[in-house]
Amino acid sequence: MKSVTSLLLALALLLVAAGCGGNNSGNNEPSASPSPSASPSESSEPSASASPSASESPQQLTKVKFSEVIRSIFYAPHYVAMSQGFFEKQGLEVDMNTAQGSDKGAAALIAGTADISMVGPETAIYIHNQKGDKTLKIFYQLTLKDGSFLLSREKLDSFKWTDLTGKKIIGWRPGSAPQMVMNSTLIKEKAEGADVVTNIAAPAMAGAFASGQGDFIQLFEPVASTLIKEGKAYYVASLGEAFGKFPETSYVATSDYIAKNPDVIQRFANAVSEGTKWLSTASDEEIAKALKPFFDGTPDDIIIQSIKRYKDQDTWPAKPELTAEQFETLQSVLIENGVLKPEEKLGDMSAVVDMSFVNKIGAAG
Template identity: 40%
Template sequence: MKKTAIVSLFLFLLIIPLAACNQQANKEIKKVRVAEVTRSIFYAPQYVAIAKGFFKEEGLHVELATTWGGDKTMTTLLSGGADIALVGSETSIYVYSQGTNDPVINFAQLTQTDGTFLVSREKIENFTWDQLKGSTFLGQRKGGMPQMVGEFVLKKHGIDPHKDVKLIQNVDFANIANAFASGTGDFVQLFEPTASIFEQEGKGYIIASFGTESGHVPYTTFMTKQSFIRNNKDTIEKFTRAIYRAQQWVESHNAAEIAQAIQPYFKDTDLSIIEKVVDRYKSQGTYATNPILDKEEWNNLQNIMSEAGELPKHIDHKTLVDNSFAEKAMAK
């Protein structure tokens, strides 16, 4: 009887510190609400960071929500519905230009090229950009990065997007692919995996990459309000470190391995399509290999916005970009 009591007491004493450790571990997990502008293979490193446990190892639990559109994503961030937003850097410029005491700061870059492709209705063996002249071009939303890059590339090739083509840009982002499939337009600007799926189904043919044509830009970055950074520096540091680890993982692994890792986030897309899209993005250097958003990319972004007539005013790199967390993550 005494022996049983001693054993029970020993087990009880053993359980107490274990329970305390578990409680302490739970307290150290920090929830971070992230609003992504859309769900896209374009953002593969983000899903790798979640799937491979890089955020978890930093003591972060990422609660990911897809907010479908730059305006909605920024509204969610500004209203306190998210801690961090993954969206185009141009949105931070729009917010700052409207006047704010709490500007939105870009702290980690995820993608460094445009992610759209030019898709034709008919198969074209030897495509040249002047073949767009006189055609109907189904573009993206006015004021958004895809549309601004599209116009920038057309002008680069001597095409006036408002005179040389019939430009359609009043179709909602979510309905552009359906509009093209239904017969609207000779050419369309599409993201992946829709472009590859259309090609597979014979609905269209990928003939050019806007990302390759436009060069490096801070196309999609993680950003947050200045006040959040001020009050949560440790969280931003950990978040950026996890993203950098994911970027390095993506850089060092092949398309098949990356596709396998992110497949749970694209359950309705065939693994072969995911792999094809990842390979296409990797081959054109779309995924940033580190979170630094440099001055050259920032200025290229504003040049593209200016060409499209959408730049409210020029904003210095240091005003809306904070590379300190990226630099610290890379140093470690």
């Protein structure tokens, strides 16, 4: 626990120093198209401050500095809200950058370089237990399943989780949500002796696997489907389906920002909710077109396949609410993985959760 909080504090101090340097515009420059050597967050990041029709809108937009944890189709409702103009409809201009980790996204909030971050909800618990000057509040639960998939080097006719015993799995950094979900799934399935590698940087994971490292790999979309399409891996299982409901990704802001800008938080929640609803009814062609600007170079069939995988496992809840039951699951996983001590468990979730904005989505006015 100390290592997690120390890292957040260190990052916060670094970001305070860096925050004086400008808008970090380098995060908005296009990068190479997704490939097996790229993480989900390495796909093209267009100028994310406005939707296509922003220049036509006469209204004054409120700018929101937004930090996403990584770039992945796992967060499709957010990109839809941007590309379809739902944020603009709510009077918001979203200036987006990619943090490359929940720890960094939380640090950006503490440092003031982000107004809203898309991170793992556990970060709010970590910050609360530090008892510092700032606290974080979860105001919207974007996903209710883990978003990673297990792939194998060799094609398997059948798969049991115990098949991972003695095998090397390229996984995510220690303390990250996908790493903890993987570990808890291995415990639940009694797959003892699996060697999970957690020291390969996210952008290098798929490339390491393609070059011969590991027997299995845990990846998000669209990188998972890209690796499969290129014949370098085979689909094995969904961690989301294997583990079950888990509140992996939330929208979070500081308590101070929420108190000062409740209308911005409400409008932000409204826009993302509209993005989720749009995804449930749009055609494959419409979805591919909407997401393409955020995954430049990714073929339409990969985008469509990625969306199908996430829809099939009920990733995006119709009501984006973090419930008491889900909060209990989250804290149990944190304790099981040794990043939260039992005595640090929060008895009152309202200390870090505010679902009042979710409950007002769609209300008149």
